[in-house]
Amino acid sequence: MTEAGIGVDIVEIARMECILERTPSFAVKMFTEEERRYCDRSTRRAAHYAARFAAREAVLKALGTGFSQGIGRKDVSVARDDRGRPIAVLKGKALEIAHERGIVEVALSLSLTSELAVANAMAISEGSRPHQKDRREDERAQMARSFRDARSILDELERVQDNALTSVSGETLIDHGGSDETDSGL
Structure with missing residues (x-):
């Protein structure tokens, strides 16, 4: 089955900052240890948490599931490749659903402004992947x-x-x- 999906999400950085201040356990419940280490070292801590939260939502929209079908809070996370680019990491039920749908890659882009964190995700199957010309x-x-x-x-x-x-x-x-x-x- 050839599938592809696109997801976009926007999170207000000030709102994330309030959540982190009011509920310190939120970061531990929602984000992986690697994500917390990255965000906590940043000068714009709330902005990077907001971007990772938006990334989860965007990836789940691209998969067509949202937080349903048994997908847990940490089944989607954000890591960085050797060049520092964000990559979507799927595990658990999110990874299982991606495999069922023939998704071989989830391309991810994160952007920050002074007020907003934006994430774009594209779930790509082998059949929908652009092929280079010979x-x-x-x-x-x-x-x-x-x-x-x-x-x-x-x-x-x-x-x-x-x-x-x-x-x-x-x-x-x-x-x-x-x-x-x-x-x-x-």
Whole structure:
């Protein structure tokens, strides 16, 4: 089954800040240890928690489930790859549902403003994954087109040159199998 889904979520950073202040256990209940370590080291702690909360919602929307069908609070989390980009990590029921639906990747993008955290997620199946074109074929086609264009330009230059020589000398050009010779009437 070919499936793909898109999810978007926005969280107000000030609201997350209030929740973290009023309910300190919220972070422990909702976020993984890795997420808490990352957010707590940040200068904008509430903003990064808000982004990770938005990411959960966006990923679950992309999967088409929301927090239903037995998905737990920590079944979706955010980690970072070796370049520092956010990646969605699925486990438990979220991972099971993704496998059932043929989802092979969940692309994730997080953005922060001074007031909002925004997350975009795209659940991608093998059948919906964009495939790269065969570059060798593209390169060959481009090379062939370049040679045709160059040959056309050379042919046109040769024709213009022949016309110019004819008009200057009044001589008729004779084609002898690829070599140009002028006929001076001899």
